[in-house]
Amino acid sequence: TNGSAPAVPSDQYDSLYLSPVTVGSSTLHLDFDTGSSDLWVFSSLQAQSSLVGHDYYMVDPAKEKQGYTWKISYGDGSGASGKVYADKVVVGGVTATAQAVEAATAVSAQFTQDVDTDGLLGLAMSTLNTVKPQQQKTFFDTVLKQLAQPLFAVDLKYHAAGSYDFGFIDKSKYTGAINYVNADTSKGWWGVSATAYSIGNASTSATVSGILDTGTTLLYVDTPIVKAYYAKVKGSKMDNTQGGYVFPCSATLPDFSLTIGGVKQIVPGKHINYSPTSAGNCFGGIQTNDGIGFSILGDIFLKSKYVIHEMGSTPRIGFAQQ
Numbered sequence: 001t002n003g004s005a006p007a008v009p010s011d012q013y014d015s016l017y018l019s020p021v022t023v024g025s026s027t028l029h030l031d032f033d034t035g036s037s038d039l040w041v042f043s044s045l046q047a048q049s050s051l052v053g054h055d056y057y058m059v060d061p062a063k064e065k066q067g068y069t070w071k072i073s074y075g076d077g078s079g080a081s082g083k084v085y086a087d088k089v090v091v092g093g094v095t096a097t098a099q100a101v102e103a104a105t106a107v108s109a110q111f112t113q114d115v116d117t118d119g120l121l122g123l124a125m126s127t128l129n130t131v132k133p134q135q136q137k138t139f140f141d142t143v144l145k146q147l148a149q150p151l152f153a154v155d156l157k158y159h160a161a162g163s164y165d166f167g168f169i170d171k172s173k174y175t176g177a178i179n180y181v182n183a184d185t186s187k188g189w190w191g192v193s194a195t196a197y198s199i200g201n202a203s204t205s206a207t208v209s210g211i212l213d214t215g216t217t218l219l220y221v222d223t224p225i226v227k228a229y230y231a232k233v234k235g236s237k238m239d240n241t242q243g244g245y246v247f248p249c250s251a252t253l254p255d256f257s258l259t260i261g262g263v264k265q266i267v268p269g270k271h272i273n274y275s276p277t278s279a280g281n282c283f284g285g286i287q288t289n290d291g292i293g294f295s296i297l298g299d300i301f302l303k304s305k306y307v308i309h310e311m312g313s314t315p316r317i318g319f320a321q322q
């Protein structure tokens, strides 16, 4: 089988993308996240006050995996925890009959406040799943054998609805060749390495290792590269109150690219003007990774590409131009 689910921007700046998922008998809007491996949802286990504005999973005690718990924390300090159920999950017509559904009993303020997001659907390696006493599979791992091809493809768009394709490559969603590289899955994420970056038409050799992360809004790279980029943006500055580099909204932003597998993967300058700030300037889509030692290739990087995540004998990532 194969199937496709829409990926709809949650707001006018593409803060995140939401996809409809049937969990048990509810339809929830989940943030598909290639940077984590838990499928967790807002649930009837939470206080009603935490559920205001959310769709949520009505737990069925008969489906509980007794004694199983989960607790996840994310790089931005947010997190959630709860109990585990085995229930039907359907994404774009692809059905997992007994998928581990992680029902929240507690979620951090960032998630409670975002009333559009009803949970996350992790698409990284199952080795990052947090369920105890027995780690559970991601939705992709659960359905892998029933898929026509062992892959999913990510088509996030700039200020428009895109899609997640499971089990097939949709030729109508890209132009030119697909450029494949082996994925480094050793740390549980979809890891890739670049051998150079370019700002405008100036290219610099450098090793840029990072993870693909549909659940991260921006593109986080090493500080020297960020400084070099904004040196080309008149009036740009690091603004600690805004938490990153800002610039005049009228600024022309150069394109940015990472050379992966010998091919320049270009981020159009237009995509790097992420959003206006409350201070009357604009916030950059490229920001520093604060020295965590690797880059996070989030939505700003992804939304100009069709990215195939193939779990064959050797995991691969394919990049094509939208």
Ligand SMILES: CC[C@H](C)[C@H](NC(=O)[C@H](C)NC(=O)[C@@H](CCSC)NC[C@@H](N)Cc1ccccc1)C(=O)O
Pocket: 031, 033, 034, 035, 036, 037, 072, 073, 074, 075, 076, 077, 078, 128, 213, 214, 215, 216, 292, 296
């Ligand atoms: C502090 C937590 C560290 C980063 C680590 N956790 C992770 O790496 C988890 C799996 N992944 C994440 O925290 C990040 C990757 C960070 S690499 C430092 N991806 C998932 C994130 N985008 C999910 C999200 C979506 C919307 C709003 C907020 C958060 C751990 O548990 O050790």
